[in-house]
Amino acid sequence: MRNFKLTLSYDGTDFFGWQTQPGLRTVQETLEQALADLTGEERVRVNASGRTDTGVHALGQVVNFHSTTPYAPEVILRAINARLPADILLSRAEEVPANFDANRHATRKLYRYVIHDGPVPNLFLRRYCHHSRYPLDAAAMARAAVVLRGTHDFRCFESEWPNRQSSVRTITHLTVNRFGEWMWLNVEADGFLYNMVRAIAGTLLNVGRGHWPEEEVARILEAQDRTQAGPTAPASGLFLMRVGYD
Amino acid sequence: MRNFKLTLSYDGTDFFGWQTQPGLRTVQETLEQALADLTGEERVRVNASGRTDTGVHALGQVVNFHSTTPYAPEVILRAINARLPADILLSRAEEVPANFDANRHATRKLYRYVIHDGPVPNLFLRRYCHHSRYPLDAAAMARAAVVLRGTHDFRCFESEWPNRQSSVRTITHLTVNRFGEWMWLNVEADGFLYNMVRAIAGTLLNVGRGHWPEEEVARILEAQDRTQAGPTAPASGLFLMRVGYD
Numbered sequence: 269m270r271n272f273k274l275t276l277s278y279d280g281t282d283f284f285g286w287q288t289q290p291g292l293r294t295v296q297e298t299l300e301q302a303l304a305d306l307t308g309e310e311r312v313r314v315n316a317s318g319r320t321d322t323g324v325h326a327l328g329q330v331v332n333f334h335s336t337t338p339y340a341p342e343v344i345l346r347a348i349n350a351r352l353p354a355d356i357l358l359s360r361a362e363e364v365p366a367n368f369d370a371n372r373h374a375t376r377k378l379y380r381y382v383i384h385d386g387p388v389p390n391l392f393l394r395r396y397c398h399h400s401r402y403p404l405d406a407a408a409m410a411r412a413a414v415v416l417r418g419t420h421d422f423r424c425f426e427s428e429w430p431n432r433q434s435s436v437r438t439i440t441h442l443t444v445n446r447f448g449e450w451m452w453l454n455v456e457a458d459g460f461l462y463n464m465v466r467a468i469a470g471t472l473l474n475v476g477r478g479h480w481p482e483e484e485v486a487r488i489l490e491a492q493d494r495t496q497a498g499p500t501a502p503a504s505g506l507f508l509m510r511v512g513y514d
Numbered sequence: 515m516r517n518f519k520l521t522l523s524y525d526g527t528d529f530f531g532w533q534t535q536p537g538l539r540t541v542q543e544t545l546e547q548a549l550a551d552l553t554g555e556e557r558v559r560v561n562a563s564g565r566t567d568t569g570v571h572a573l574g575q576v577v578n579f580h581s582t583t584p585y586a587p588e589v590i591l592r593a594i595n596a597r598l599p600a601d602i603l604l605s606r607a608e609e610v611p612a613n614f615d616a617n618r619h620a621t622r623k624l625y626r627y628v629i630h631d632g633p634v635p636n637l638f639l640r641r642y643c644h645h646s647r648y649p650l651d652a653a654a655m656a657r658a659a660v661v662l663r664g665t666h667d668f669r670c671f672e673s674e675w676p677n678r679q680s681s682v683r684t685i686t687h688l689t690v691n692r693f694g695e696w697m698w699l700n701v702e703a704d705g706f707l708y709n710m711v712r713a714i715a716g717t718l719l720n721v722g723r724g725h726w727p728e729e730e731v732a733r734i735l736e737a738q739d740r741t742q743a744g745p746t747a748p749a750s751g752l753f754l755m756r757v758g759y760d
Contacts, residue, residue: 277637325638357637391523391603392571396638 269334271368272341274299274314274348275360277327280503281395282355286319286329295320295356299331302351306344307337317374317511318460323503325396328359328378328510332370368513376440376512378456381469382505386449397450398469398505404476406451410444412475412482413453415489416468417442424488424497425467435461444472454509463500470498515580517614518587520545520560520594521606523573526749527641528601532565532575541566541602545577548597552590553583563620563757564706569749571642574605574624574756578616614759622686622758624702627715628751632695643696644715644751650722652697656690658721658728659699661735662714663688670734670743671713681707690718700755709746716744 276299284292288300296314303312314331339347341361349358384390385400416439423435441456453472455465471488474480480498488497522545530538534546542560549558560577585593587607595604630636631646662685669681687702699718701711717734720726726744734743 279637279640354635354640355637357635359634388605389600389603391525391601392642394525394600 269336269366271332271334271364271366272344273330273332273360273362273364273368273370274344274358276329276331277357277359278325278329279355279395280320280323280325283322285322285324286316295326295329298353298356299348302348303333303335305351306339306347307335309335309337315370317370317377318508320506320508321463321503324506324508326508329508330370330374330511330513332364332368370511373513374459374511375514376456376458377460377508378441378454378510378512379460379465380507380509381453381455381465381501382507383451383453383469383473384449385451390449395504396507398502400473400477402477404451404473405478406444406446406476408478408482409451409453409472409476412485413442413444413468413472415486420489421492422461422464422489423492424494425464425471426461426494427463427467427500428461437461437464466500466503466506467494467497469501469505472498473501474498515582515612517578517580517610517612518590519576519578519606519608519610519614519616520590520604522575522577523603523605524571524575525601525641526566526569526571529568531568531570532562541572541575544599544602545594548594549579549581551597552585552593553581555581555583561616563616563623564754566752566754567709567749570752570754572754575754576616576620576757576759578610578614616757619759620705620757621760622702622704623706623754624687624700624756624758625706625711626753626755627699627701627711627747628753629697629699629715629719630695631697636695641750642753644748646719646723648723650697650719651724652690652692652722654724654728655697655699655718655722658731659688659690659714659718661732666735667738668707668710668735669738670740671710671717672707672740673709673713673746674707683707683710712746712749712752713740713743715747715751718744719747720744 278295283295286295288294288297314333316331345361382397384397385404389399419438421436437457439457443454524541529541532541534540534543560579562577591607628643630643631650635645665684667682683703685703689700
């Protein structure tokens, strides 16, 4: 069996998330069907770096799959793109060593959360951002975010706690930027808990609109209680940008 | 009866065009229902500057409607936006003299046609452009377009010729611009024939990909025969930008 690594983008708006669910349109199912169609194999199983939820987008999701297909990676890239609907796009296909595992070997991920706080929602980008009805103080959000950098128990931002594993993660990069009416959070970590970026975004949104003082974020982190953090921000603003492997 | 003028944007992707058609989701029907809901009137009829086809977008469509509603224009703006789905947005509401007619009084319209000719389609902007699989020579398209400026019989770009009226129109502005992988045609005229901008775009696309020499456009204009011009370019790239009234 050969092992292939694929890098892909998708517009999550019209998918019920990544993971196959009976009767629902998901990215995994759509991709697996295209691969089965190309290879002639009955079932091709793709193994993703991680699931994304309904409405979440990706610019650099990574998967691997095993197949006996004789095709070169470049052929797979073109042939699969020809079979995929317009809201999924492969950007790269490579053959990798047999033991490469897109999920277990991922050592870092970069997510971006995009916010628009203009007075009027942007009609044409509404699927790709969260529109805040409140004007936001980006500088306050950036200052409040600093305490989240580094290694912490992030269970305050975890939707499904307790899980069986540790809630300790290391955020290696966390910035808040603004350009005009647009803001974006970049968060890179060695791994993410369920809904962690959206909970961080929801918490910083509460700071940005003046609902909470900046110091509140440090207190929430310390409290280790999901109910004290901000709400899970809408999926439409979230993009999985990049997955790193050492 | 009071007379109101509304300026609106819409993402045409998920509408069967402007005009009400039984059983289909159209912009006109959606807007009229929101207005009837607000005013309590049984039927509010909006009169647009012109119809747009399935998939065509607008940033500055203009309509007027008559109503006995006591509400101020600012109230109508807010209340209608609250009632409209996410793919229509009013940007302006004004009260106008009783005789103002958004259709008959329009003296100029500006359309934009957006083309992306990068090697890979843009996943997130695919609804708002036409992706050309061929790299395009924007400078050749701009030179070829020059002969279309001014007053001509444009029946070569008219999908439904013969119509009952004249096919003579005056193009007051026609430019072709490029920024990176993105190109856009701006076309302003005193009025447009059915599918005229998309036929112009399809013709210039044939020049841009080297299929036709630049001089072909002058010959097509002279021939006055729709079958000699290029195909009607896809609706997804077309935006009604602005409607002018003297």
